[in-house]
Amino acid sequence: xxxxxxxxxxxxxxxxxxxxxxxxxxxxxxxxxxxxxxxxxxxxxxxxxxxxxxxxxxxxxxxxxxxxxxxxxxxxxxxxxxxxxxxxxxxxxxxxxxxxxxxxxxxxxxxx
Amino acid sequence: xxxxxxxxxxxxxxxxxxxxxxxxxxxxxxxxxxxxxxxxxxxxxxxxxxxxxxxxxxxxxxxxxxxxxxxxxxxxxxxxxxxxxxxxxxxxxxxxxxxxxxxxxxxxxxxx
Amino acid sequence: xxxxxxxxxxxxxxxxxxxxxxxxxxxxxxxxxxxxxxxxxxxxxxxxxxxxxxxxxxxxxxxxxxxxxxxxxxxxxxxxxxxxxxxxxxxxxxxxxxxxxxxxxxxxxxxx
Amino acid sequence: xxxxxxxxxxxxxxxxxxxxxxxxxxxxxxxxxxxxxxxxxxxxxxxxxxxxxxxxxxxxxxxxxxxxxxxxxxxxxxxxxxxxxxxxxxxxxxxxxxxxxxxxxxxxxxxx
Amino acid sequence: xxxxxxxxxxxxxxxxxxxxxxxxxxxxxxxxxxxxxxxxxxxxxxxxxxxxxxxxxxxxxxxxxxxxxxxxxxxxxxxxxxxxxxxxxxxxxxxxxxxxxxxxxxxxxxxx
Amino acid sequence: xxxxxxxxxxxxxxxxxxxxxxxxxxxxxxxxxxxxxxxxxxxxxxxxxxxxxxxxxxxxxxxxxxxxxxxxxxxxxxxxxxxxxxxxxxxxxxxxxxxxxxxxxxxxxxxx
Numbered sequence: 001x002x003x004x005x006x007x008x009x010x011x012x013x014x015x016x017x018x019x020x021x022x023x024x025x026x027x028x029x030x031x032x033x034x035x036x037x038x039x040x041x042x043x044x045x046x047x048x049x050x051x052x053x054x055x056x057x058x059x060x061x062x063x064x065x066x067x068x069x070x071x072x073x074x075x076x077x078x079x080x081x082x083x084x085x086x087x088x089x090x091x092x093x094x095x096x097x098x099x100x101x102x103x104x105x106x107x108x109x110x111x112x
Numbered sequence: 113x114x115x116x117x118x119x120x121x122x123x124x125x126x127x128x129x130x131x132x133x134x135x136x137x138x139x140x141x142x143x144x145x146x147x148x149x150x151x152x153x154x155x156x157x158x159x160x161x162x163x164x165x166x167x168x169x170x171x172x173x174x175x176x177x178x179x180x181x182x183x184x185x186x187x188x189x190x191x192x193x194x195x196x197x198x199x200x201x202x203x204x205x206x207x208x209x210x211x212x213x214x215x216x217x218x219x220x221x222x223x224x
Numbered sequence: 225x226x227x228x229x230x231x232x233x234x235x236x237x238x239x240x241x242x243x244x245x246x247x248x249x250x251x252x253x254x255x256x257x258x259x260x261x262x263x264x265x266x267x268x269x270x271x272x273x274x275x276x277x278x279x280x281x282x283x284x285x286x287x288x289x290x291x292x293x294x295x296x297x298x299x300x301x302x303x304x305x306x307x308x309x310x311x312x313x314x315x316x317x318x319x320x321x322x323x324x325x326x327x328x329x330x331x332x333x334x335x336x
Numbered sequence: 337x338x339x340x341x342x343x344x345x346x347x348x349x350x351x352x353x354x355x356x357x358x359x360x361x362x363x364x365x366x367x368x369x370x371x372x373x374x375x376x377x378x379x380x381x382x383x384x385x386x387x388x389x390x391x392x393x394x395x396x397x398x399x400x401x402x403x404x405x406x407x408x409x410x411x412x413x414x415x416x417x418x419x420x421x422x423x424x425x426x427x428x429x430x431x432x433x434x435x436x437x438x439x440x441x442x443x444x445x446x447x448x
Numbered sequence: 449x450x451x452x453x454x455x456x457x458x459x460x461x462x463x464x465x466x467x468x469x470x471x472x473x474x475x476x477x478x479x480x481x482x483x484x485x486x487x488x489x490x491x492x493x494x495x496x497x498x499x500x501x502x503x504x505x506x507x508x509x510x511x512x513x514x515x516x517x518x519x520x521x522x523x524x525x526x527x528x529x530x531x532x533x534x535x536x537x538x539x540x541x542x543x544x545x546x547x548x549x550x551x552x553x554x555x556x557x558x559x560x
Numbered sequence: 561x562x563x564x565x566x567x568x569x570x571x572x573x574x575x576x577x578x579x580x581x582x583x584x585x586x587x588x589x590x591x592x593x594x595x596x597x598x599x600x601x602x603x604x605x606x607x608x609x610x611x612x613x614x615x616x617x618x619x620x621x622x623x624x625x626x627x628x629x630x631x632x633x634x635x636x637x638x639x640x641x642x643x644x645x646x647x648x649x650x651x652x653x654x655x656x657x658x659x660x661x662x663x664x665x666x667x668x669x670x671x672x
Contacts, residue, residue, distance in 0.1 A: 022256055022531040033200075033246055037192045038186070048200060055200070057540050084159050087141055089428065090427075090428070091586075094620075095618075097575060101574045101575050102574070123434035134423070135415065202535060202538025202541070204276070204281050206284075214235055217238070257531055262528040267491055268532055270487070271494055271498040275532070279537075301486045303356040308496060313503075314647060322347030374634070387610050420608060424615070466661075474647065474651075505616070505652050
């Protein structure tokens, strides 16, 4: 587990450990939303990645890059997805795409 | 052509008719972004729909619903896409999802 | 029921009638989030109103104005809440505040 | 005065008529921000227009279009400004640019 | 004073030291917005916290957490506020909530 | 070249090196949008700066500060631009303005 995954795991535990039922249920919905359904997991993860880029959330982008790699998304498919997000979200997304392509290379090379 | 498509077409013409090369080129990029590439058109339209919902743009949602229907996206697949957008974007997207499901029914019934 | 409430009810039914479990559960979480808990309903509705203004969603503002009126929020308290949202969200929220104060007067006068 | 200006004036009066000092002072700051200063009014109105487009607020766009026309901004300058906003904000701004170019023509033709 | 507060104080001084009257007056409005009024400071700080989470600004979240702790907001009340913000703003707020719960523990333990 | 510029250059190269034609063309449009046209480069960079502040993107703000300094924008003009952005975007932009004024001083003193 890299630093990102570890911090993510520890703080999720803090949030869930608070015992707030609403937060706990939201986290369950979040996990279930990307599972194979009428649309398959790969398509949903690509949708989650696009949403994360246009909403400009680096941690969300990192998370969905890892999930997409796990679903077999190729580098060329990532670039095609980045392009859709760039056109929809505009140049304001470019700093996030720079960090995204950096992270993508790390994940493809090191598995993390 | 319904009112939405007509207004869209007329105003796009005004924007492009201004002769600004940058705007013209942007519109070309926008069209090309959703064409079959490494990812297919259907997947890209679903990504565009998700982005439009989390960014809460009714006209963009209407446009991508029509494109998705043209790509054969089923009602159940739309619901699965709406769910991903709802979880990512939160309850603030709900008024847009209400209008989206209304529009979806019109498009599925009338083809527009 | 006014037009807003009727459209809202009908379209919510369409969304829920689709049978998507994730959407159904999200709607339940949304309702529960504003119920009396450690924080009381009035405080939570004021928080929901503020969030709706800074995120600039007219329908969400209308909904929370009605809920706040139901919780006994006074006109002076609304103005104090509008002021916090205006300072946080900036002048871009002003068109929404114009519609909010218009709606507030309607709700206070007609109960809807 | 057209309908837009009239509703704007009446609701601003309601907001200011509430007697909330914070809201009143914010409105004063908002007016002063666009007055000739180190940067001139025309430049500031173009900045306000750009900000309104990327934040996607139709009423704010309409307001700044009118102000810009009053400052002598030409149609070609508007197109150049729309292009910057389009590149920064992405295709999600296009529906707003369609309404903007429509409004611009009305203001240039009718003065309103 | 921790690093956050020190940087904040120094840079606020730079902004205010520029002598721009508009900026100075905005900062005054910002401070006054959260003072006891028709709504009390605690309610307003909770509204500011919610707005900061749904707008996803870490520094603003940190600031309002400290203010809320100063107003006696309990850990359980924070969780209830986090839940409202999570439902309104969606999963895109989760990385900010992870940092928020981390910061909250630091403030509750160290007073900073 | 400082760290910011170096990372920016390297990652832009990665994005462009992917060979995706859409991304490459978008980057060209982005560069061209700020060149002297009907509006001059200085005005456009000020518009880009304002858009970056209200959309709250630190890297974009840093980039446009450097470009504006290159166009001869003075400290007083920056403050006037910051004020417009602050009024439009609200207090949520303040943490970004703190980092902006810090960066501005570095650029004015060290040329980077």
